[in-house]
Amino acid sequence: MESPARTFAAHAARGELAHQVDAAGLPLWPPQVRGAGWRVSDGHGTVHATTTVRRAGEDPQDLSLVDLDEGVRLMSRVVGMAPEDVRIGMRVRLAWDGEVPVFVQDPAPGAGAP
């Protein structure tokens, strides 16, 4: 049996955010043994819940749960903006911090319609 975490990491190394589906085709997260197949997310999602983590001696950081459009919810971080400005319901898209999936606001703040 191959480690589900290793399969995820192999996708991530290629810049792909992969998740599993179960035997009925329903999306699964996190990667786990009962997964019945893998899908690659298109990287779009919505902030479901958010907090700003304040550690002594560090800059505040966002911590959010993001609902991918494919139907999985994962813990992540919204970057590229002040953590206090992250809002529930905000649209986000995948970015990478190394091989760790993070998210940015979509469209980017200030990017107005043409």
Place this chain on the structure above:
Amino acid sequence: MSGAGVAIAGAAESDAGQVAPGLTPTDLMAQASLRALEDCGLDVGDVDGICAASTQLPWASLNLAEALGVHPRMGDSTMAGGGSPIVHLAHARAAIARGDCEVVLIAHGSTQRSVGRENASVQEVSPWEAPYRPLLPISAYALAASRHMHEFGTTPEQLAAVAVAARAWALDNPRAWTHGKGPLKVADVLQAPRICDPLGVRDCCLLTDGGGALVLTSAARARSLRRPAVHVLGVADATTHRHVSSMPSLTRTAAVESGRRAFAQARLTPADVTCAQIYDAFTITPILFLEDLGFCAKGDGGPFAASGAIAPGGRLPMNTNGGGLSYQHPGIYGLLLLVEAVRQIREGGHDVVVAHGNGGVFSAQATAILGSEATA
């Protein structure tokens, strides 16, 4: 009725707050156990079942058996976080009802204040959450609070009302860690340093040493002992997840399920409950549980708390010792919820008291409904 015939005969707490140097979690479990046996007039030699939990002792029931010199026929170290002792109550009730054993000690002990929380409560972090560095468990509760505020309009002031009520109770309790600290105002809670928005320092439970123990036996035997029997009318637990990123709904917990089954066993409803001990690890936790257990409608937990209903003089006295927020919080608070529920039935004039425990990050829920002799 599955709960018929089992009762809490003895209840006691160990030293608490900051205990004497060198004391261990097992020492505190043993001290509380001996006090609980003394409370009801039984002897260590009568004990044939032991349930125990501590974040510091994965094999807690074995440690306690050894410390007491008991060779139990039934042992249980189930770890379901802060509500573990209520899960133990369910298991012990079943074991007694089956005839596997007759007298069960349920105990907990912690020295987390003395040894430091980082040593006492090692967090098992999911590899799928670790890269984002959540501060656990508070980050998980903050995420749930953010969602509750978004869906239902719950306010920081309503969260603060939970901490304010807890302190008001603690001012009447000389054993409370915050007894001498004076009242807490909503503004104090809101102005305290933030840790994980919307939760600040005063939205978080205390970190103290402590422990407790209960003696559980048949109702018939409990009635023959020196203290009034406190009957286990219903007890049930339910689990939905381990990590917050797998929580099915951030605003609806497994307390819906544990409460429904516990009330069904007791053939009672929330309207029959006159006093509640509801796990308050953070100010958001009892708000969700008051809703999920049926004391108010879903989404109304904030206004319910802010109305004064749970404070001294309110219509549902809650966490009457000061709770985890202002009394003591030795890592696993569930045992102290049960001890206070017993005290309210014995001495507070209440006939039906609910004790609701929470484990992990809203992960495992356990509800006990305890009753006086009049309810048995």
